[in-house]
Amino acid sequence: MPSAIAALLPSSYPIPNHLNLHHSQYHRHKNRKVATFSLSSSSKEVPIRNPSASTLPQTHSCVKGRENHNRIRYNSNPNQNHKHPLFLESFSYIDPRSTNKRKTEKEIQKQQQGGEQYEFKVEKAKGLFTNTWWANVKAALGQRINLEGILCSTMVIVKDPKLALPHVSVPDIRYIDWTELHRKGFKGVVFDKDNTLTAPYTLTPWPPLGSSLEHCKAVFGPDIAVLSNSAGLQEYDHDGSKARALEGAIGIKVIRHRFKKPAGAAEEVEKHFGCESSKLIMVGDRPFTDIVYGNRSQFLTILTEPLSLAQEPFIVQQVRKLENSFVNYWCRRGLKPPSHKLLPDPTVCVKEPHSP
Template sequence: MPSATCWYPIPNCLNLRYSHHRHHHLRNRKVTSFSLRRSDKQIPIRNPSAAILHRTHSCIKSEENHNRITYNSNPNQNHKHSLFLPFLPSTDLRSTDKQNAGAKIQKQLQGGEQNEFKVEKNEGLSANMWWANVKAALGQRINLEGILCSTMVIVKDQKLALPHISVPDIRYIDWTELHRKGFKGVVFDKDNTLTAPYTLTPWPPLGSSLERCKTVFGSDIAVFSNSAGLQEYDHDGSKARVLEGAIGIKVIRHRLKKPAGTAEEVEKHFGCESSKIIMVGDRPFTDIVYGNRNAFLTILTEPLSLAQEPFIVRQVRKLKNSFVNYWSRRGLKPPSHKLLPDPTVCVKEPLSP
């Protein structure tokens, strides 16, 4: 085997002593070892001829890797290498510190990854909330279910879009007479029926009529709207609670947009069948169709304000109203209601302020 060519230089502070076993003639025997004397320890070192050779860069790197692997391979034997610490390069002396530092850095990185995950999670939640708000805004303006249902009404069953009673607003409704006829509860649409579009406060001129309705029907009044209480856009009911606090009327939570769905949630709220409940709204193909399909008494009001409605919504409203007016002129009648054969008895002129 060739002799090694990259050992470390021997410090001058150590005493060197050659040993040639039992022979004293160095000419006839190759010296194979010598000893380092430090304190009272003797450490055999192989290949003394390499002690004075200059190390190349590749040797230095190879030896550093060798020492690092040897030193860390067996923790129980590391104390045996303590005598060689003066000979080890500075990179090996700091290997343990580097490992500890590396562990700390790794831990910090892991913590950073966890924090990054939390940030990404929060960003994901924020993105989901943003998209939910966008869907809610679009859904309040573009009712796909309503479009499909409107198409079916136009083609097959036009009378579902015709109200039992048509009034400019709720001030023209005789709540006392309706209660005397046997009706137990009133359910209102919100936007453009009680409030301006996308607002929470009741339309001021309607205050006296709304209070009269509360006096007559007590707590048996509620809001049933596609912009409040719909689980798709208000799954935790927070928006419904805000509206309840603003207008002082209970908001019914429901699963499907009007005109889709049954009267199950409304009947459960009032504790009576739907034929004893009044549906009041401003959209014939939404509020009125839903009410007539489920045997409510239906009252259509004119919209309170068109200024805040998007242009496309105003155009759709105008088109649908033209259908309703056309069918009414042709003599088409809404479905009959057993509690109110003559709806005109429940219409009155509002009191002058």
């Protein structure tokens, strides 16, 4: 190249005005070849790696417009320029000590908070499953949805509908002649609780039944008991508190048992009375629980009407309607309950409430 033309060319390209090169810092760190640039609107300086020369490459005419656009973006939040991802990508060297320290502190704080929340959730879960009220909720749900009863009812409908038909049907226990039943050779009486002796989920006996219940006690003595799917059931009354409360309220022994009616055999009941199940009477208001259980165990079965539907859960009311529709259908078709050897004619044990 001719020396005259070379003398006319600039030795370096100009640096844009909005980037200020601090030459003092450049010379101070000359060995490291690090220069410090700062944005014109920012008070903080960000160290960047110095190019191989202190000049910038030439670009086309849109550089100025891009510079103005970047200046607007950075100036919108001047205190966060060093954190902008575009800025971090533009320069390969950034001192990591300050950002790593903040990141470490945040991670530690987040881990501590996460640990505290985890411990709180664990303690809360433990309290949920250990509190007494959870056992009560579980018991209430179990009384409304009897899975054992659903399975057994399905088998009854498909295979042996006669098990759901009672030997005797009466409005309530006032229509039962306890003296005649005892004379026929029966040794004991097993009552269901809810809607048979008491209103649903209460402990006190239904007031109109008081005289008949006392007469039953006078005839059978201590050989009277309650077999309930709530009080006395090991799954929902493991400590026997509900059974003791019911015994104190109605003065009748509550049988502790492991299986919900109609599931389970009669061994626990036979052990309580000290006689075989064919000499016992089962009284209840549900065909597919009380009556099926009694017929499967060779009890004399007596079906009563429910005492109060107003306090009964909606789902139980619907299941009751379905049970009664099946029973009425089978009766219309002429099906009969299983015969009982001590009482071939069950009608002899039915009486009017006010008859002697």
